[in-house]
Amino acid sequence: MDFTYSAKVQNLLDRLGAFMAAHVYPAEADEHAWHADPANLWKHWPGLDPLKEKAREAGLWNLFLPHDYGDLSPGLSNLEYAPLAEMMGRVPWSSEVFNCSAPDTGNMEVLARFGTGTQRKQWLTPLMAGRIRSAYAMTEPAVASSDATNIATTIMPDGDDYVIEGRKWWISGVMDPRCEILLVMGKTLSDNPRHQQHSTILVPRDTPGLSVIRTMNVLGRTHSPGGETELLFDKVRVPRENLILGEGRGFEIAQGRLGPGRIHHCMRSIGQAQRALEIMARRVDSRMAFGRKLSDQSSIRQDVAKSYCEIEQARLLTLKAADMMDRHGNKVARDLIAAIKVVAPRMAQTVTDRAIQAHGAMGLSDDTPIAYAFATNRFVRIADGPDEVHMSQLGKLKIAEYNG
Structure with a gap:
């Protein structure tokens, strides 16, 4: 393994470091004060969008995605991305400035790798543009979710739709007003082998039957604006075309x-x-x-x-x-x-x-x-x-x- 950064990575690292010094570190106190004010709970800091626009104009955008997406991604490898992610990690919220924050990064990779053309157009494109945010719903309160095969929420076919029933918790990002889509994992094929029973489906945030039971603090912090939530899926109905990859592939x-x-x-x-x-x-x-x-x-x-x-x-x-x-x-x-x-x-x-x-x-x-x-x-x-x-x-x- 070569420990010397390529010219491409060194250039990005220099530019990212300069951006952090000029725009991110000076904004830390303002960002913290905004979220410390109870009046701003579940609202995103107004200084964020101007920083995101500056980052995109600077070509520091979607650095995480290890594929070539033209002007939307530099197509870095994981090894190339590592020093850039480390630098962004110095200020935890700064990853969003560069459209490199979880859970969006993982959801974008899923859609990029497994999504249909329609799914990519509807959800991947606005996510990569930073216009919306997303959530990933896997963990559940009633089962040991560290074993993902325990997931009990059901995703059952019904005519032209799937109907989702169950509860999820510790779901990050749902409270953000910009969150528009959830990737939900649940059980579809109970008779299949354990690792082929579950499916993943796209659920728009405003779908009837999807509700927030409560928000959950992490070591005393709300993590506003996205937060962590416990969710109820009560007969949530979405079209069959919202399924990702296929039944049993979750x-x-x-x-x-x-x-x-x-x-x-x-x-x-x-x-x-x-x-x-x-x-x-x-x-x-x-x-x-x-x-x-x-x-x-x-x-x-x-x-x-x-x-x-x-x-x-x-x-x-x-x-x-x-x-x-x-x-x-x-x-x-x-x-x-x-x-x-x-x-x-x-x-x-x-x-x-x-x-x-x-x-x-x-x-x-x-x-x-x-x-x-x-x-x-x-x-x-x-x-x-x-x-x-x-x-x-x-x-x-x-x-x-x-x-x-």
């Missing part, structure tokens, strides 16, 4: 969607950890305690050194996983994807915890981005599958490999 779609999504999370986690380390280093070099700088304390130096080592290790594993995905596909790379999905958020949580400690009480506040990065990586350890599931599957794969 698990295949979910696995294809989650592979890139998992590694994108890891790329952003590394960006958050790297920024926390830089902030910590500046803090300890400027803070005096007991007659000398914190940076003169051996324990502080060790925290900085350990954090640097751990970030570099996670970054290299992320790049190796991305390279394997590009060369051999997500299925072949599944062991590396599982490994980095466990390693990266844990590493970021550890590094941000050290940075919090170095800041004292200030580290617990929103005066720096560190506390939010800590909380973010705690829930990333559950998002797209908890650590235990990835480690169980990884262990199973390695045992089989070493006994082959």
Whole structure:
């Protein structure tokens, strides 16, 4: 694997870094203040759209999509995208500025890979243009959804339609007024083998029978404007042409969607950890305690050194996983994807915890981005599958490999 960035990637990285410095970092305080005001709950920050327009004009748009879509995507590989996602991850909300934020990225990849021409025209085109947002509805309150074959919501054929019945929760993005489409996973073929029972279907946000039972906080945060929600699908009826790929293909779609999504999370986690380390280093070099700088304390130096080592290790594993995905596909790379999905958020949580400690009480506040990065990586350890599931599957794969 070549660790030197290509001229194309280096150019994008330089331009992205300059954009972040000129437009994103200066807007952090304003974005935070807007969402901290209860009057703005479930409204999107008005400074976002001008930034998105600037990013699109700058050619920093749809960087995540590993296919060539003309002027709508630069067609980067996963390996090429990694340093760009890391930089965007330094400010968690900034991914949307460049139309690279979850859950839209995964949904766009599903539509790009599996959607019909009509489905792409109706939903992929406006998503890629950044005109609308979307959600992905898989997880359910009544079953252990880390095993996707447990999903119990039904998607049953009825004449020219499918009728959806069930409940979902922890569904991100639904409260955003720009959310117009949901990709919903449910059971269609109960008599099929476990991995061929489920289907994925497109459900417009305003479809009758789809309702929000409640919104759900994550470690005390609403994550406005999109939020996390518990949803009820009560005889939700959509046309048969809204089905993606075919009956019984839902698990295949979910696995294809989650592979890139998992590694994108890891790329952003590394960006958050790297920024926390830089902030910590500046803090300890400027803070005096007991007659000398914190940076003169051996324990502080060790925290900085350990954090640097751990970030570099996670970054290299992320790049190796991305390279394997590009060369051999997500299925072949599944062991590396599982490994980095466990390693990266844990590493970021550890590094941000050290940075919090170095800041004292200030580290617990929103005066720096560190506390939010800590909380973010705690829930990333559950998002797209908890650590235990990835480690169980990884262990199973390695045992089989070493006994082959």
